Amino acid sequence: MQPANLLLLTLVFAVVAYGLGYARSRSLAAPLGGIRHLKSLPFYYGARAALWSGIPALIVLGCWAAFQGKVIQLIIVGGLPPELIPETEGQASLLLSKISNVASGALPAGFVEAPIAEAAERLEALRAQSRLLMSALVVSVSVLAGFLGWLRIRPRLNARSQVESILKWLFFACAALAILTTVGIIFSVAFETFRFFGKVPFTEFIFGSQWSPQTALRADQVAAEGAFGMIPLFTGTLLISAIAMVVAVPVGLLSAIYLSEYANKNVRGVVKPLLEMLAGIPTVVYGFFAALTVAPFISDLAASLGIEASSQSALAAGGVMGIMIIPFVSSLSDDVINAVPQTLRDGSLALGATQSETMKKVIFPAALPGIMGGVLLAVSRAIGETMIVVMAAGLAANLTANPLETVTTVTVQIVTLLTGDQEFDSAKTLAAFALGAMLFLSTLLLNVIALKIVRKYREQYD
Amino acid sequence: MTDQRSQAEIVRQSLKRRYRKERRFRAYGILAIGVALSALVILFTDIIGKGYTGFMKTTITMEVNLDGDMMYLDDPTDSRQLKMADFVEPLVQALIKEIPGATEEDREDVRGLINPYASVTLRDDLKANPDWLNTTRTMTFLSHTDVDVYVKHAGDAAYSIKLNDQQKAWVETLLERGAIDTSFNDTFFSGGDSRDPSKAGILGAIVGSLLTMFVTLILSFPIGVAAAIYLEEFAPQNKFTDFIEVNINNLAAVPSIIFGLLGLAVFINLFGMPRSVPVVGGLVLTLMTLPTIIISSRAAIKSVPPSIREAAEGVGASKMQVVLHHVLPLAMPGMLTGSIIGMAQALGETAPLLLIGMVAFIVDVPGGFFDSATVLPVQVFLWAGSPELAFIERASAAIMVLLAFLISMNALAIWLRKRLERRW
Numbered sequence: 001m002q003p004a005n006l007l008l009l010t011l012v013f014a015v016v017a018y019g020l021g022y023a024r025s026r027s028l029a030a031p032l033g034g035i036r037h038l039k040s041l042p043f044y045y046g047a048r049a050a051l052w053s054g055i056p057a058l059i060v061l062g063c064w065a066a067f068q069g070k071v072i073q074l075i076i077v078g079g080l081p082p083e084l085i086p087e088t089e090g091q092a093s094l095l096l097s098k099i100s101n102v103a104s105g106a107l108p109a110g111f112v113e114a115p116i117a118e119a120a121e122r123l124e125a126l127r128a129q130s131r132l133l134m135s136a137l138v139v140s141v142s143v144l145a146g147f148l149g150w151l152r153i154r155p156r157l158n159a160r161s162q163v164e165s166i167l168k169w170l171f172f173a174c175a176a177l178a179i180l181t182t183v184g185i186i187f188s189v190a191f192e193t194f195r196f197f198g199k200v201p202f203t204e205f206i207f208g209s210q211w212s213p214q215t216a217l218r219a220d221q222v223a224a225e226g227a228f229g230m231i232p233l234f235t236g237t238l239l240i241s242a243i244a245m246v247v248a249v250p251v252g253l254l255s256a257i258y259l260s261e262y263a264n265k266n267v268r269g270v271v272k273p274l275l276e277m278l279a280g281i282p283t284v285v286y287g288f289f290a291a292l293t294v295a296p297f298i299s300d301l302a303a304s305l306g307i308e309a310s311s312q313s314a315l316a317a318g319g320v321m322g323i324m325i326i327p328f329v330s331s332l333s334d335d336v337i338n339a340v341p342q343t344l345r346d347g348s349l350a351l352g353a354t355q356s357e358t359m360k361k362v363i364f365p366a367a368l369p370g371i372m373g374g375v376l377l378a379v380s381r382a383i384g385e386t387m388i389v390v391m392a393a394g395l396a397a398n399l400t401a402n403p404l405e406t407v408t409t410v411t412v413q414i415v416t417l418l419t420g421d422q423e424f425d426s427a428k429t430l431a432a433f434a435l436g437a438m439l440f441l442s443t444l445l446l447n448v449i450a451l452k453i454v455r456k457y458r459e460q461y462d
Numbered sequence: 463m464t465d466q467r468s469q470a471e472i473v474r475q476s477l478k479r480r481y482r483k484e485r486r487f488r489a490y491g492i493l494a495i496g497v498a499l500s501a502l503v504i505l506f507t508d509i510i511g512k513g514y515t516g517f518m519k520t521t522i523t524m525e526v527n528l529d530g531d532m533m534y535l536d537d538p539t540d541s542r543q544l545k546m547a548d549f550v551e552p553l554v555q556a557l558i559k560e561i562p563g564a565t566e567e568d569r570e571d572v573r574g575l576i577n578p579y580a581s582v583t584l585r586d587d588l589k590a591n592p593d594w595l596n597t598t599r600t601m602t603f604l605s606h607t608d609v610d611v612y613v614k615h616a617g618d619a620a621y622s623i624k625l626n627d628q629q630k631a632w633v634e635t636l637l638e639r640g641a642i643d644t645s646f647n648d649t650f651f652s653g654g655d656s657r658d659p660s661k662a663g664i665l666g667a668i669v670g671s672l673l674t675m676f677v678t679l680i681l682s683f684p685i686g687v688a689a690a691i692y693l694e695e696f697a698p699q700n701k702f703t704d705f706i707e708v709n710i711n712n713l714a715a716v717p718s719i720i721f722g723l724l725g726l727a728v729f730i731n732l733f734g735m736p737r738s739v740p741v742v743g744g745l746v747l748t749l750m751t752l753p754t755i756i757i758s759s760r761a762a763i764k765s766v767p768p769s770i771r772e773a774a775e776g777v778g779a780s781k782m783q784v785v786l787h788h789v790l791p792l793a794m795p796g797m798l799t800g801s802i803i804g805m806a807q808a809l810g811e812t813a814p815l816l817l818i819g820m821v822a823f824i825v826d827v828p829g830g831f832f833d834s835a836t837v838l839p840v841q842v843f844l845w846a847g848s849p850e851l852a853f854i855e856r857a858s859a860a861i862m863v864l865l866a867f868l869i870s871m872n873a874l875a876i877w878l879r880k881r882l883e884r885r886w
Contacts, residue, residue, distance in 0.1 A: 278501070327498075
């Protein structure tokens with residue numbers, strides 16, 4: 001049975017278990033003189049039976065569905081004749097896709113070697129067996145556990161507290177998923193990153209000023225050596241982020257100041273949602289706008305001024321990214337400025353300062369740490385932003401500070417290295433994960449600092 | 463005394479300058495808002511200006527003589543004959559008759575006006591109506607993409623017109639006679655992706671988006687709400703729950719592409735799930751939107767006043783009953799609006815989906831969660847990168863559809879908030 005159908009079946013079993021548990025608790029209570037002689041309401045006995053039936057079965061189903069593919073692969077590769085056993089992981093994945101193509105019928109069995117055709121048959125058989133075993137196991141676990149839960153219904157049983165504590169653990173598991181996600185991120189990038197550093201020295205990656213990830217697939221192929229120095233990527237990223245900040249910080253900050261200090265309620269009610277709309281537009285739309293409207297406009301403008309600009313420029317990508325980030329800066333600054341107590345404002349105005357003087361000399365210094373935190377968060381977002389730069393920044397890894405030239409960024413390289421056909425074990429693919437690790441670490445650092453600053457600042461007036 | 467007077471004098475003299483500064487500062491604020499809003503306006507006008515033509519198609523209406531001898535076809539119900547028959551010839555002949563001054567020698571140029579898929583349409587029509595054979599009918603066919611581009615963008619220097627001068631003249635005359643017409647592009651909403659812009663549609667991407675969103679919604683909403691309930695109501699104040707909190711806040715600010723790396727490494731490489739399917743996309747987007755949903759759900763729970771809790775506890779409800787029977791229903795509107803906004807973000811997300819293979823060229827409309835699929839923003843990305851300029855208007859049109867979805871989701875969230883908001 002397919003996992004999706006099995007999932008439905010498990011749910012049906014749980015509902016049945018609920019009904020049976022409910023009925024049993026009522027029939028147990030009947031000779032005692034009604035359900036008031038039960039420790040809990042019949043609902044909780046039913047729910048307890050349903051949980052007993054459902055949760056273990058779901059765990060079994062989840063584990064089986066997650067790992068069956070990997071286990072079957074191992075068995076298949078282990079069962080191949082010795083001369084066919086692949087030496088590298090790249091060959092292994094090739095062989096496996098060949099076998100599964102034969103098994104799915106995409107590749108006729110006559111076209112491949114006999115052992116592979118056999119392996120494909122074995123794969124089919126194993127898959128069928130696995131599905132059968134999984135169905136049998138899940139159904140039996142569900143029925144057995146449900147039956148046990150049903151059998152143990154006693155009038156003195158405190159079903160409510162049991163159900164509640166199971167629920168509490170479920171809620172806890174959901175919250176702990178955040179940790180699991182972080183751990184997953186760390187492990188998924190860490191393993192490949194370590195393997196990458198087995199091929200390319202760490203110092204070359206950190207200090208190298210050349211980036212050209214094309215490596216020769218075959219020994220006789222003419223290709224670049226493959227250089228993995230991340231400095232041009234990081235300078236490109238920083239250049240684009242800096243341009244974005246030059247656009248976003250003044251515009252965002254000044255509009256936040258105007259909206260919080262000067263604007264009347266109606267203007268604020270209209271302008272604020274409009275500004276927030278900028279944040280809700282998908283990044284691919286900004287990328288489209290940057291690549292097809294802004295970049296040609298900039299290169300035409302530069303050409304008419306007699307400056308040379310490439311058709312994909314850091315300025316286009318950074319400028320559009322800045323527009324995207326305006327609402328982040330403005331809404332964070334708005335929060336912080338509003339958090340400054342009115343007494344400070346009143347005090348300053350009472351001394352005869354104008355509103356702008358109050359703003360510049362009193363409110364702004366008081367809000368500065370919080371604003372800094374918000375700006376750091378925006379920088380982190382700019383560094384990690386992908387679609388705009390993928391569409392508008394270009395692929396050439398130039399080590400330059402000229403915003404009219406094309407540069408490439410960390411995220412662009414991750415996308416280009418990992419989309420399309422990948423070689424399984426090459427330095428090229430692994431490099432994407434190493435870049436991902438660097439990106440994760442740098443944004444993590446920025447986020448932690450920013451969140452600390454924002455939080456610490458907020459406590460000052462509370 | 464004189465000192466004080468001079469002080470006041472200084473202040474008075476400086477007042478003008480200070481008020482000027484004040485006005486200037488105000489102007490800066492207005493200017494900043496103007497810059498931001500004009501960026502929004504420019505963005506929208508640019509996309510609408512580029513894209514409204516994407517909702518239109520160019521068709522040619524002509525009298526087609528469905529002559530069996532010309533097509534080498536005597537029995538339209540015979541599938542073998544249908545396969546071998548020539549459906550281009552009647553179209554070319556019909557067009558040559560339609561164009562004044564066109565002769566047999568121009569047949570290649572004439573053929574360049576008709577869409578390559580028009581012959582397929584003709585075949586399907588004949589297959590459905592076998593009795594049309596050997597009659598003359600007025601039929602409407604898609605024009606060639608080049609004609610489409612010429613009709614829509616003749617004056618636009620950005621588009622290269624591929625028609626030659628003779629073809630242009632023909633198109634002009636046909637336009638005057640009303641044989642070439644533009645109408646609402648239903649193919650755009652009923653087809654999957656295609657290499658030919660005139661056949662390319664967004665239905666496949668919309669269905670893919672809906673399937674992906676469905677997986678995201680059924681996973682992220684319950685999990686997010688459960689996590690928020692735990693953290694807000696049950697979590698003890700200890701190092702571990704602090705750690706969970708820090709993690710959630712960090713995950714909310716982790717770049718989306720990192721979630722793509724996670725999906726690639728865990729779901730595809732470790733668990734061996736298939737690439738480019740809605741299930742994997744939905745799982746990745748779930749992990750990505752969870753922090754948003756948890757944070758907004760916590761805020762919603764926090765806003766439920768303690769008196770409600772105390773009242774419920776006072777009549778003997780257990781902690782879990784307080785939460786499930788009283789706090790959760792009251793916090794639900796806030797949770798819903800937060801989740802809708804989180805889902806809107808997920809709907810517009812592209813980068814992580816690129817890494818799990820959702821950039822594949824997929825013509826079919828996906829039929830299930832395990833079918834290869836693409837989503838709307840990825841479709842926009844693919845079309846935007848296409849060398850054919852005719853895809854640019856499709857991409858803009860697809861963006862308009864995407865934005866329509868997003869704006870309606872956000873409007874729904876605002877409406878729900880207004881409608882269900884409670885003040886205590």
